[in-house]
Amino acid sequence: MRHPFQSLRAQLVLLILGSLAIAQAVSLWLLSDERGLAVRAAIGAEAAGRAANVVRLLEEAPPDLRPSILRAANSPLVRFDLGPKPLVTKSDHHHGDVVVARMRALLDERFSREIRVNLRETPMPAMLPAHLDEDGEMARMHRQMIRERITPVELTLSVALSGGEWLNVATRFERPPLQWRNISILSFGVTAALLLVAVFWFLLARLTGPLRRLSSAADRFGRGEATGSLPVAGPTEVRDLTAAFNRMQGRLTRFVSDRTQLLAAVGHDLRSPLTALRVRAELVDDEETRGSLIDSIEEMQMMAEATLTFAEGLTGAEASETVDVGTWLSALSGDMVAQFEISGGPPLQARVRPVSLRRAIRNLVENAIRYGGGACVGWHRAGDDLVIEVTDTGPGIPAEKLDQVFDPFYRLEGSRSLETGGHGLGLSIARSIARAHGGDITLENRPEGGLKATVTVPLSHDTHDETHNP
Structure with missing residues (x-):
């Protein structure tokens, strides 16, 4: 029984679905990465803008107003100190140059003090920090990030102020997770x-x-049935394959037909000269010579008839x-003179x-009986094969001659000699018939x-599953 996924149709369906799923997953991953970069850039730009404004206020306001400015600037996502x-001890030039450039563009052109930026992913602790163990926006977002296992990204800025102090800015945002939305499912x-639909139409029609x-x-042709030329249709490769099969079928049919007709013609044409020889042999005076000639001519006539019979089988x-x-x-069994035993088998068509x-089975049975x-x-x-076994209890055949006995006109000595009948064509005819069905015949000695x-x-495709219960 063939596995359902061995068919070309099933494998193409699985290939298409698998490719689509992989492509969709890769697209989703790339989209999520792009979203992460966009969010990172947006947060960086926002932090840079707010930090620049706070720096400007701190530089211009009296020192006693600085705590009030920092409290007003703080939010659940951004902390100023x-x-x-x-x-920041060491600036991250790979990710921070854009933030630094934006801040310098927003500040006064005369602002030349140092600005340090660090952007890094930080592991999310399993428990809330002590200062967040309370209700509030920051605590809520922190709990959600822990629950969804989202890796937070921390942006830290340090800006040198006049008077030797540093403004430290810390902001944390989460990298957006992979999301398979309903629109993605619908699109897939x-x-x-x-x-x-397109592939099935192509598969079925083309x-x-x-x-x-x-x-x-090909199966019917291998079983010896007439198939005729197939219509050349489908893609170029299939059309070429069909045309090659039609040519092969025609050549093999002509080859077998020519050789078989030649064999039949030889057997037929030998009849006339053999008959003439028989007439002339009757005119020989010496009785012993005449009898010997007649016996030889009769044997030749029997061989010619056997050759015709063999050709008819082909x-x-x-x-x-x-x-x-x-x-x-x-x-x-009912039609044969010598009956044989039928051991039975499963109901099978x-x-x-x-x-x-x-005729092939009869030849084997007659050999077994004889x-x-x-x-x-x-x-x-x-x-997918029908197996018919014909057994006997005789002396068997020497192992080295089990295949040789199928040769035309080959006869074993001893128990299977000419005296017991036959000209060595029974097995040849039987094997030719079996091979014309797409099968074969083998011989083996029983232990x-x-x-x-x-x-x-071989059982045809139409009868592979046509077994019936009694």
Whole structure:
């Protein structure tokens, strides 16, 4: 049984959905990163503007108003403080140059004192700091950041003031997390649906259809059925493949037909000279010589007839039919003079050329009865194949000759000699018929004694699943 994801259609669907999901995730990640950069730039610009305003106020206001200015400037997100030492010991030029440039642009052009900026990610503690362990905007945002596992980004500024003091500014904001919004889900679904509709149309109309016809035609052609030329359709690659199959089919058909006709013609044309030789042999006066000549001519005539029979087995144009294997073998047993045992098998239907395959099984059964003392026939299913086994209890065949006995006109000495009948074409014909069905025949000696002939015939695609319960 084929796995559902082994088909081209299922694999393309999975590939499209997987690619879309990956592309959507990458786009979402890039968008989130862009949002993070935008938020960082906005917070930096806002902090720089507020810090510049506070610096200007502190520089121009009397010293006793500085605490009031700092209290008014503070917010839940930004803290201002005055101290003798800078909070930033080393400026971050990679991220701080933009902030410094903005502050100097907002301040008086004569402002030349040092401005230090540091931008860094800080780990979020599991517990609230002591000074935030209370209700308020900062505490609420801190708790949300802990709950959502958001990494905060801290921007710190230190600005040197006149008189030697430093204005320290600290602000903290969270990097926006990845968010899969409803619009993203809708966009993914619509895109996937449109792509799948287009792909399915392409597969059904342009790719899968021609490939399935090609696969079915190749299977029927391998079983010896007439298929005819396939229509050339689909993409260029599929059209080229179909055209190549049509050419191959035509060449093989012509090749087999020419060779078979040649073999049949040779067997047929030998009849006339052999008949003439038989007439002339009758005119020989010496009785011993005449008998020897007649025996040789008769053997040659039998070989010519066997050759014609072999050629007929190769050129049969019988149509395939769906048969019940058990019923078909029972009918064969009833038609033969020498009966054979049927060991039985599962209810199974197969699409075969019944007359030609019947001839192959009959040849095997007759060999088993003639040389093995009896025949037993059984069948079963192995994967997508019908397996018919013909066994006997005879002496078997030497292991080194198990394949050689299929050669045309090859005869074993001993128990399978010419005296016991046959010209060595029975097994050749049987194997030719099995191979014309797309199968084969093998022989093996049984451990308990005797020979087993195994006929393997592929079940057609139409009958792979056509098993029935009794």
